[in-house]
Amino acid sequence: MNKVCAIFGGSRGIGKAVAELLAQKGCRLAIIARNLEVAQTTAHHLGEGHLALSCDVSREQDVQNTFEEMRRNLGPINYLVNAAGINRDGLLLRTKTEDMISQIHTNLLGTMLTCKAAVKCMIQQQGGAIVNIGSIVGIKGNSGQSVYGASKAGLVGFSRSLAKEVANKKIRVNVVAPGFVHTEMTAHLEEDQLKKTIPLGRFGEPHEVAQAVVFLLESPYVTGSILIVDGGLQLLT
Numbered sequence: 001m002n003k004v005c006a007i008f009g010g011s012r013g014i015g016k017a018v019a020e021l022l023a024q025k026g027c028r029l030a031i032i033a034r035n036l037e038v039a040q041t042t043a044h045h046l047g048e049g050h051l052a053l054s055c056d057v058s059r060e061q062d063v064q065n066t067f068e069e070m071r072r073n074l075g076p077i078n079y080l081v082n083a084a085g086i087n088r089d090g091l092l093l094r095t096k097t098e099d100m101i102s103q104i105h106t107n108l109l110g111t112m113l114t115c116k117a118a119v120k121c122m123i124q125q126q127g128g129a130i131v132n133i134g135s136i137v138g139i140k141g142n143s144g145q146s147v148y149g150a151s152k153a154g155l156v157g158f159s160r161s162l163a164k165e166v167a168n169k170k171i172r173v174n175v176v177a178p179g180f181v182h183t184e185m186t187a188h189l190e191e192d193q194l195k196k197t198i199p200l201g202r203f204g205e206p207h208e209v210a211q212a213v214v215f216l217l218e219s220p221y222v223t224g225s226i227l228i229v230d231g232g233l234q235l236l237t
C-alpha cells in the first residue's frame, strides 16, 4: 500500500491496534505519544521503517515539530489518525477546572491542531484521509462524563465541518465512535456489571475498532461519517 500514516496516541490501546493493522498493509507509520519510550517499543514491534515521536497534542509547537520530523523522515503523510485521548471521569460538581481544561485540550484542541497541520500537508499532495476517534459518550451522553462527552461531541462537529471544508481538496474526514473497549483507559471499570448493559454482552477489543478506522481511511467515497463501534450500546434508550 506504501502510504504514510501519522497515528497520534499510537503507542498503546486503540491507536496501537490501528498501527498494527496498517503496518500489515505495508504503510509506513509515525507512532506518536508523550512517552517516547513506549512509542519506540511499539514502533520497533511493528518492524522496520517506522518512526516513533514524542509529542503532547495539546501543545501547538510540539505538533508543528512533529509534522516537520515526519516530513523529513517519512515524507508527506497520506493518512492521519487521532487516537490520543484522556478521561478524567467524575460528576461535574466534583470536577476540577484543571481536569476540564486537560480533557478539552487533549481530546479536542489536540485534534484541531493535528488536523490543521495535516490538512496543510494533504492540500499540497492533493488528497488524504483523516479519522478522529470520538466516543459513544459524545453522542448518547453519560453521567459522570460530561466534560469528556463534551470534548467528544465537539470532535464530531469539528470533523463534520472540516469534512465540508476540505472535500474539494480530496481530503476526507470521518469519526469512529467506540463504546467500551479493553485498553488502559477502561482497565479500572467494573466490567462484569457494565457488560450486562451492552447488547453484544462484552467489551470490544482494540483490533475491532481498528478495523473500522482502516475501513474509513480506505473508503474513497465516505466523508463526514460517524461509524459507531459499540456492541450495540447506542441501541439502548
Ligand code: NDP
Residues within 6 Å of the ligand: 008, 009, 010, 011, 012, 013, 014, 015, 032, 033, 034, 035, 036, 038, 055, 056, 057, 058, 082, 083, 084, 085, 086, 106, 110, 133, 134, 135, 136, 177, 178, 179, 180, 181, 182, 183, 184, 185, 186
Ligand atoms: P489509552 O489510554 O490506552 O491510550 C491513549 C493514547 O493516547 C496513548 O498512546 C497515550 O500515550 C496517548 N496520549 C494521551 N494523551 C496524550 C497527549 N496529550 N498527547 C499525545 N498523546 C497522548 O486509550 P484508548 O486506546 O482506550 O483510547 C484511544 C482513544 O479512543 C481516546 O481518544 C479515547 O477517548 C477513545 N475512546 C476509548 C474508549 C475505550 O473504551 N477504551 C471508548 C471510546 C473512546 P501517552 O500517555 O504516552 O501520551
